[in-house]
Amino acid sequence: MDKQILYAVIMAGGKGTRFWPRSRERMPKHLLDIEGEKSLLRQTVDRIRPLVLPERTIVVTGRSHAEEVLRDLPDIPEANILIEPEGRNTAACIGLAALAIQARGTDAVMLVLPSDHRIANEKRFCQVLQEAAEMAESGQFLVTIGIKPTGPETGFGYLEQGDIVRMKGDLQIRRVKSIREKPDIARAREFFERGGFLWNSGMFIWRTSTILEQIKRFLPDLYEGLLKIKEALGTKRAGRVIENVYPLLPSISIDYGVMEKAEDVLVVPGDFGWSDLGSWDSLWEVSEKDENGNAVRGRFIGFDVRNSMVYSPKKFVAVIGIDDVFVVETDDALLICRRGRSQDVRRVVEKIEKEGWNEYL
């Protein structure tokens, strides 16, 4: 087999309201240096560099973030930044990217990657994606990356593993028997205790032609809209057509729309130290902590403070007599959140929207 042509499609459309007050409408999570100095998006691009050159790295983002994305990724050609007129969920985003790759005259294998994950072992990450790409090469399979559950999480989809299709070293690639979207807690416990389930990481690997065929089969309305865009791609009309057609595409995730219904789905276990950094809680989990379990950025004094997180790069913070608390300070807003309650940050953002305090969104 010739050296395959690999494209990366990085989905950078999210809002990340769960990282309020750091994430904002103008500054979504993937543009934040939530850990360390580089943005999560920048880290995502750099991480796949051993597999995919910048010329073959496509980033899909929203209009309001395009400028910031360009600034963050000066090495990515501007033509590779695809702008969604408005967010239409992952199926439309992936369909658009597949067309854009085909418009370059190639039916490449595409690595679909969220822009906001944390990966501990980057070398292993590339090895696993390389294996997945090889499984996708034939065009028969939709390949996903599954993560071994560490607890009965309700925030992820669960992939039920079937027969082994291939073994490569200690990497068992299996068929997916079923996909269970975000379960309730009782079901999540059952999956976790029974074993044989992996979390759906949201990373996918397939040929452009393969996914477009599956979209045609399971999401014909979406496919029809995409065809209109396809005809215009590479012509002067492209921008205007995307502008007009894209906002009318059905808004559905690739998981619900395709993966749950498709037959030939494989899963490669992603044993590279994964976290989706979906909330302040998950950031605390993966952060370096001091002897009291505190993850601190900024100048800090604590008395009787344990298992907490302080993010305050500008302001001095003192905490007295409180365990399990997250303190997040930005130029105009302050969050104090009990550890384990960071899913409710979303409610704060909803309340801000409702009150019309738009400067805090």
Add this chain to the structure above:
Amino acid sequence: MDKQILYAVIMAGGKGTRFWPRSRERMPKHLLDIEGEKSLLRQTVDRIRPLVLPERTIVVTGRSHAEEVLRDLPDIPEANILIEPEGRNTAACIGLAALAIQARGTDAVMLVLPSDHRIANEKRFCQVLQEAAEMAESGQFLVTIGIKPTGPETGFGYLEQGDIVRMKGDLQIRRVKSIREKPDIARAREFFERGGFLWNSGMFIWRTSTILEQIKRFLPDLYEGLLKIKEALGTKRAGRVIENVYPLLPSISIDYGVMEKAEDVLVVPGDFGWSDLGSWDSLWEVSEKDENGNAVRGRFIGFDVRNSMVYSPKKFVAVIGIDDVFVVETDDALLICRRGRSQDVRRVVEKIEKEGWNEYL
């Protein structure tokens, strides 16, 4: 009896480290608008206005706060602001003020008042002070104001009440049998349960000659130093002598140095709604609260937050899932403190001093 000449001596020398990060070296507690719009010092001056005119109101403060005090009290003649070269505790402060009043050619009754108290009923406050001043008129007594304990506090001295000396309406003025300085918790419980004890409010009423005699008797070293200042008062040398002598005066409180030893001490019960606002906890106690028990200043969203306090006039604050927490935001520092633990704010200030982070002092 002629209408007596009353002077007020307002002690504004404290640092109020317990209100960090709002109180600072340059901005002690009595200069803060800790409640409402006026500083506590300004409120103190205004409160006694029905009894004492500005010309007879003396304010003793430290050099670093003199400018701020003058700006806060434009109605008080500049000559009435006495500046301590350095703080030498209340006995020296009161001695200096007594001399300054005598230098005006009068042996007036002086009302000695801390500058950082909160008084709910100002009319009653003036009535009580008027009664106390009448008891002090003869020169026989040192008169204090006692506060009915609301709990076994360890932060106050306790006045053991003796025989009734005078009844005026429902006001029972009694002899003080003994003064027990800040007790441990077991002793405080005993005092509280036994009854017959009042808290020492730190407000005193006496003739200038009476207190100076008592200082001469019980604190001869201090008296000797004060004599040197007395000789210079009203001359050109006054400033220089105070500068040289005052820092060498013994540093002792009037309570330990005089009140505990003196015989003719009376106590007038101060039933005017008193709080010393000694800490964030005591401020929370007296603050107006919403239906969740939260005292809030600033824009605030809370989910599952009760019996808490948020002070953040500039920054939007969201709190999720935490009860009994105080959040205090200033331009350069942030305090998150468990309710009931605000005495430990002092430890934060000590730690800042130790680390040499002087910009936060």
